[in-house]
Amino acid sequence: MKNIILILLMPLYIFSSCKGQDKEEKQKPEVYKAKCEGEYSTGQKTTEREKKWSLTKSDILSIISFSKEIDAQEVHYAYPVIPCNIDVKGFNLKGKKVNLFINGGSHLQITDGSKITILGCDDPKCKKYFLLPKEDMNDEAEIVNDSNYKVKNTYKVDFDNDKISDSIIIKQNTEQQQEFKMEMYKNGNLFFSKLFYCDSMLLDLQVKYGQIFNIKIENKDQYDNVFRKVTIPVLFKNKEFYIEKLFVANFGISAKTGYNEWTTKEISNKTNLENLDIDALESKNNGDYK
Incomplete structure (x- = not known):
């Protein structure tokens, strides 16, 4: 009788295990990896650490919440522009699909199809997400x-x-x-x-x-x-x-x-x-x- 019960319960166990595994896979955060092209304006090459830079969706949402809107001139004078970027297409931001262009120098661009918004993050909380912080002028x-x-x-x-x-x-x-x-x-x-x-x-x-x-x-x-x-x-x-x-x-x-x-x-x-x-x-x- 016990053997019969075990045989009947086994498919249920297998189904439950597979369902749990699927749930774990769905919960695994998506990782957006950097693409480093070219070199610094000084001729300096990018390092292995810079090439391995990556962000998760949670990281990106935190960055946006800590950032403030800036203009292109402020990027030029106050933020380092480095040859490593994370390019994200179709990112879900507040229910709207946008494209993100994130530079390792603590700034990013958000494009929603009609306009481009530039954000800079000089909050100390942002340092762990980027390769270089905003310059202290x-x-x-x-x-x-x-x-x-x-x-x-x-x-x-x-x-x-x-x-x-x-x-x-x-x-x-x-x-x-x-x-x-x-x-x-x-x-x-x-x-x-x-x-x-x-x-x-x-x-x-x-x-x-x-x-x-x-x-x-x-x-x-x-x-x-x-x-x-x-x-x-x-x-x-x-x-x-x-x-x-x-x-x-x-x-x-x-x-x-x-x-x-x-x-x-x-x-x-x-x-x-x-x-x-x-x-x-x-x-x-x-x-x-x-």
């Missing part, structure tokens, strides 16, 4: 508030590949507008400053020959026409900024053709960036324009 804001200078551009770089985003700030003298000041900060502390005299100045971080950035400056005539362009590739080694060459392009009457055209010259001269004198180097290397 408070110290720099106090330092760069020169009375005669106006901030023109702020750039995020990593001078020595320590995963701490350093800053370069370009400022223009409001009284003498041809005077630009380049200041470099590490952990909010100023450690390099240099004046340049020109009509416009910016940095190019998209580099590929070992330098950490290019300085690009222009000079204009009284009619606001550009007549000189200088590109300065800047390298960094042993905590020192230096250059090995620079490129000068001038617009004027060519001795060969007799027409106004651009001529370019490469000047090779290894020197510390602090001691760089563009005009002196150019006058010393007259000729050889191409």
Whole structure:
């Protein structure tokens, strides 16, 4: 009789076990994995830790609840943009399907088909979910508030590949507008400053020959026409900024053709960036324009 009862109960047990297993599988959280493409603007490669970055649905919902809406300009100045993202299609947010683009630098985009919302998470609770936190700009804001200078551009770089985003700030003298000041900060502390005299100045971080950035400056005539362009590739080694060459392009009457055209010259001269004198180097290397 006992054997008969066991035989009758066995299908019920098997059904119950399978049902419990299905329930466990359904409860297993879905994991969204990062995709790391390219490298940092400094040329730094992504690490294995960064490549293994992932979030669950619960993580994402927590991030959104801790975040606040920001604009693209704030992302550029205050948040690190790294080459690792989590791309989620059709995420269920409050009953609505949205697409998410989550960057490891503590910010994300939500697209619902009609608009894009940018969120930044500077809440301390967010640190465990991201690879890098929002930058702390408070110290720099106090330092760069020169009375005669106006901030023109702020750039995020990593001078020595320590995963701490350093800053370069370009400022223009409001009284003498041809005077630009380049200041470099590490952990909010100023450690390099240099004046340049020109009509416009910016940095190019998209580099590929070992330098950490290019300085690009222009000079204009009284009619606001550009007549000189200088590109300065800047390298960094042993905590020192230096250059090995620079490129000068001038617009004027060519001795060969007799027409106004651009001529370019490469000047090779290894020197510390602090001691760089563009005009002196150019006058010393007259000729050889191409």
